[in-house]
Amino acid sequence: MKITVLSGGVGGARFIRGLRQHVRSALPDGAAGSTAELTAIVNTGDDMWLTGVRIAPDLDSIMYTLAGENDEERGWGRIGETERVSAELRAYGVGWPWFTLGDLDLGTHLARTSLLRDGLPLSEVTRRITSRWDLGATLLPATDDEVETHVVVDDAGTSMHFQEWWTRHRAALPARAFVQHRVEAARPAPGVLEAIGSADVILVAPSNPVVSIGTVLGIPGIREAIAAAPAPVVGVSPIIAGAVVRGMADACLSAIGVATSAQAVAAHYGARSAGGLLDAWLVDQADAAAVPAVEAAGIRATAVPLWMRDPESSARLAADALAFATR
Template sequence: MNITVIGGGVGCARFVKGVREHARRSGDDHRIDVVVNTADDWWVSGLRIAPDHDSLLYALAGVNDTARGWGRADETERVAAELHTWGTAPDWFTLGDLDLGTHIARTAWLRDGVSVSDVYRRLGARWDLGVTLHPATDAEIDTYVLPADGSDPLHFQEWWVRHRAQLPARGFVQRGVETAAPSAGALEAIARADVVLVAPSNPVVSVGPVLAVPGMRDALASASAPVIGVSGIISGAVVRGMADVCLTTIGVETSAAAVGRHYGSRSSGGLLDGWLVDTSDAGDVELLAASGVRARAVPLWMHDADTSAQLAADALAFASDVRRPPL
């Protein structure tokens, strides 16, 4: 089975690990591709930083810092302290020394003219990931936040890390997205997929920028595979991060039902053929059906390998049911 996942960040990494674990336990032949958000990327101290990609890379490689939720395990931060002293990096954004090694390698390749897709391949080849990562686009489409007071836009990372998403905002834009195109790997992964899974990532700044790349929605709309989304909202609260602030900024309620409606049904020009909500939100299934979104309630909490693999199995089972014509 060819499985393609769309998303980015820690929630996506946990979900993809569950998909990989389910594939390994099933014993079947699976190919897993992940189309990764690149709009969180930015330049620091002359280095290209890619947070969503690196969260996936490190988690799948088993070298991530599980306590902090980002970066490498067993890190030191001596180089970051020097960069802060020299004033070439903001003191509110700290990178570990091992992590900086990744960024230096990435930047060296990019400056040599290597595409982002090829950088992904080179970085992924170091470990047996069991998954192939593809950038949503090879173009730079960094997300900027529009402050509510009308002041100059901030890079998303400054708003997210420095201000903890507490600076009132009126919207988000991806600079350069109008002239971007999906990466060849992303398009191929969607075209060959037997199922497309939208990870429980931030709908606004992790999944949204992927969908904003011109041609990406068309590729998903024409895909023969069912598209199944997994809610990152449980009982009206975000599982991790500050997606609730992002949703409020674009006028979407923080609920599984509201995000499902935000994505919309593929039959009505939206994204989804099916939407998984948590059992605690089972009451939303009928509400979603009334708005044209087919939903199912299953346990969504990914506490460990077992629960994560089961969620992946539930998502694939839902896809199989969606693919079958109704009786």
């Protein structure tokens, strides 16, 4: 079975980890050498240059989580991090004092930057970096091109990088719009369209619908490939009982006029039969009442437990998503 996941952020990382655990336990020879292939197409709109290094937050979050190196308490960065280099950078007045990079994390960024400076595309750089660990999944950046998300914060068109709006201001500045710079000229990274076209199942992780999944879909060619794919497309709601599971996706949804509800996000994605994204949608049991309305919009729906409290509950959610896709 070939499984392709559109993903980004902590929600995507935890969902993919659960999916890997389920695949390894439930599919034949899932631990090694099996026909089960797991590919994640990852948002790169959060990426940026800072203090001379290229940072790829979503790729790194997923890599660290699958490698067992992610700091689960903070939700980002490496286990056992120190921050001596960031302290030195602050003393020199370099970089963003509110955006702290751990020393181990900086090692990843330096390795990525060195390989990029050698002329390698991000997809090949990612392949080399992730080969350090047995991740049980292939991570593909949505594009090799630099497509960075900026946030327009006033009527005059003032904008800032998404990371500044998200990390420094904690999404407290009302967003007027999200702009992916140079997205029109971007191309899907090698392997992305193939992973979509050859998939047996396409899953949409419970990631931010606007700046994670929305950025992936904004790369020319990706949405069209999904529309033409023979595989079912099943999404997992990032909203439970009218609240975001993690982060500040509600601020992003409000900026584009979408309510913070499982039903509204399903409608935002739309039914594939009507030119949208989804064939099916998983909502939490707390949102079971939304199932009829979602199905009336042409998207099959079911209510299952969505909370990913630990690897086991994440694996159960992944199993539910795959089971629903194969019905």
